[in-house]
Amino acid sequence: MDPTTWRTYLVTGAAHSAGRDTPSVVADALDGGIDAVQLRDKEATARQRYHTGQRLRELTEAAGVPLVVNDRIDLARAIDADGVHLGQSDLPAEVARDQLGQSAIVGVSASTVAEATTAEAAGADYLGVGAVFGTTSKDVPDEENGIDTERVKAIADAVDIPVIGIGGIDATNAGSVVEAGATGVAVISAITAADDPQAATAALREVVSDV
Amino acid sequence: MDPTTWRTYLVTGAAHSAGRDTPSVVADALDGGIDAVQLRDKEATARQRYHTGQRLRELTEAAGVPLVVNDRIDLARAIDADGVHLGQSDLPAEVARDQLGQSAIVGVSASTVAEATTAEAAGADYLGVGAVFGTTSKDVPDEENGIDTERVKAIADAVDIPVIGIGGIDATNAGSVVEAGATGVAVISAITAADDPQAATAALREVVSDV
Numbered sequence: 001m002d003p004t005t006w007r008t009y010l011v012t013g014a015a016h017s018a019g020r021d022t023p024s025v026v027a028d029a030l031d032g033g034i035d036a037v038q039l040r041d042k043e044a045t046a047r048q049r050y051h052t053g054q055r056l057r058e059l060t061e062a063a064g065v066p067l068v069v070n071d072r073i074d075l076a077r078a079i080d081a082d083g084v085h086l087g088q089s090d091l092p093a094e095v096a097r098d099q100l101g102q103s104a105i106v107g108v109s110a111s112t113v114a115e116a117t118t119a120e121a122a123g124a125d126y127l128g129v130g131a132v133f134g135t136t137s138k139d140v141p142d143e144e145n146g147i148d149t150e151r152v153k154a155i156a157d158a159v160d161i162p163v164i165g166i167g168g169i170d171a172t173n174a175g176s177v178v179e180a181g182a183t184g185v186a187v188i189s190a191i192t193a194a195d196d197p198q199a200a201t202a203a204l205r206e207v208v209s210d211v
Numbered sequence: 212m213d214p215t216t217w218r219t220y221l222v223t224g225a226a227h228s229a230g231r232d233t234p235s236v237v238a239d240a241l242d243g244g245i246d247a248v249q250l251r252d253k254e255a256t257a258r259q260r261y262h263t264g265q266r267l268r269e270l271t272e273a274a275g276v277p278l279v280v281n282d283r284i285d286l287a288r289a290i291d292a293d294g295v296h297l298g299q300s301d302l303p304a305e306v307a308r309d310q311l312g313q314s315a316i317v318g319v320s321a322s323t324v325a326e327a328t329t330a331e332a333a334g335a336d337y338l339g340v341g342a343v344f345g346t347t348s349k350d351v352p353d354e355e356n357g358i359d360t361e362r363v364k365a366i367a368d369a370v371d372i373p374v375i376g377i378g379g380i381d382a383t384n385a386g387s388v389v390e391a392g393a394t395g396v397a398v399i400s401a402i403t404a405a406d407d408p409q410a411a412t413a414a415l416r417e418v419v420s421d422v
Binding site for chain 2: 078
């Protein structure tokens with residue numbers, strides 16, 4: 001459950017899963033050796049994410065892999081997830097810590113050194129840093145899009161908590177993100193939209209392990 | 212704090228507030244005698260609603276008026292609101308009860324008798340029933356839009372908890388909703404978009420009290 005060991009991290013995206021449902025994609029990624037899973041499915045309703053989340057909890061628990069929930073602290077509690085991942089527009093990290101307790105994993109998105117050090121001071125357990133490369137799969141403001149590996153390095157140098165790169169990452173460029181100082185990489189479509197999510201996960205693991 | 216006493220209920224809508232901020236509209240409505248306030252501001256981020264909600268909590272607490280939060284149980288806890296209002300696509304009422312406790316107010320949206328009786332069985336303290344008249348201010352599916360006062364009556368007859376009519380209601384038609392059996396009426400733009408939200412609230416109160 002320790003984010004310092006996360007090399008590969010799947011963020012779910014039902015709208016980017018080639019018609020497959022999120023639990024089946026997650027099952028494949030778990031078979032491929034994914035280290036952590038975030039329930040995002042941003043287009044789904046809270047009720048739908050609640051039902052999806054219950055299935056992901058069963059799958060991840062059986063695999064011994066941590067599950068965090070994007071944005072919603074209440075949903076994380078409802079499905080007994082291991083924690084939450086909060087963007088800069090979501091509830092503050094302090095609220096999540098207060099409601100989920102010391103043992104919960106609280107991740108925070110950061111695209112600048114200032115956001116990163118603020119999140120670390122607020123008690124974040126890890127950072128999602130990006131968008132490293134240009135991405136179209138999230139609503140990322142221009143100034144936060146394509147921050148590149150130099151910014152990843154600057155942030156990794158500035159904080160003591162694990163940095164997970166996100167945004168436009170796949171097996172072809174994941175190595176450069178880890179070389180820059182990231183502990184691991186988070187992907188959506190590189191796994192969810194792959195012909196074979198299990199093989200895509202294994203390939204990503206191999207690239208990141210080789211660094 | 213008892214929903215059986217709610218005659219007028221304001222649902223906030225920052226995008227329908229003629230450029231005024233939600234706390235100033237709520238302050239006016241409190242001066243006009245509003246009985247309950249729901250923080251909705253659907254277009255705002257969770258972080259924005261958190262900051263707005265802290266201000267609404269101060270205002271409503273000073274006025275002795277209950278404050279509920281639309282959709283988000285975590286936000287309700289974070290601002291120490293009195294409860295939540297859940298739509299059919301939000302987390303289930305049982306989750307809210309589990310996380311907020313027995314003393315919290317849990318409201319549920321219902322547009323049919325079946326939804327209403329299910330919500331009552333799930334422990335809802337009141338129902339938001341609508342859209343009574345045609346509304347454009349929410350994303351309401353056609354089959355739930357313009358259910359009219361006959362459906363309000365059917366639902367009010369079927370449950371023992373208070374029914375708050377919502378959707379296209381203003382001072383000109385609020386009386387018919389209460390005549391049909393609703394305890395009170397909920398409005399967004401009839402107050403938030405009014406030239407004088409305090410006067411609009413007082414006018415609505417008077418209409419509903421006259422029934």
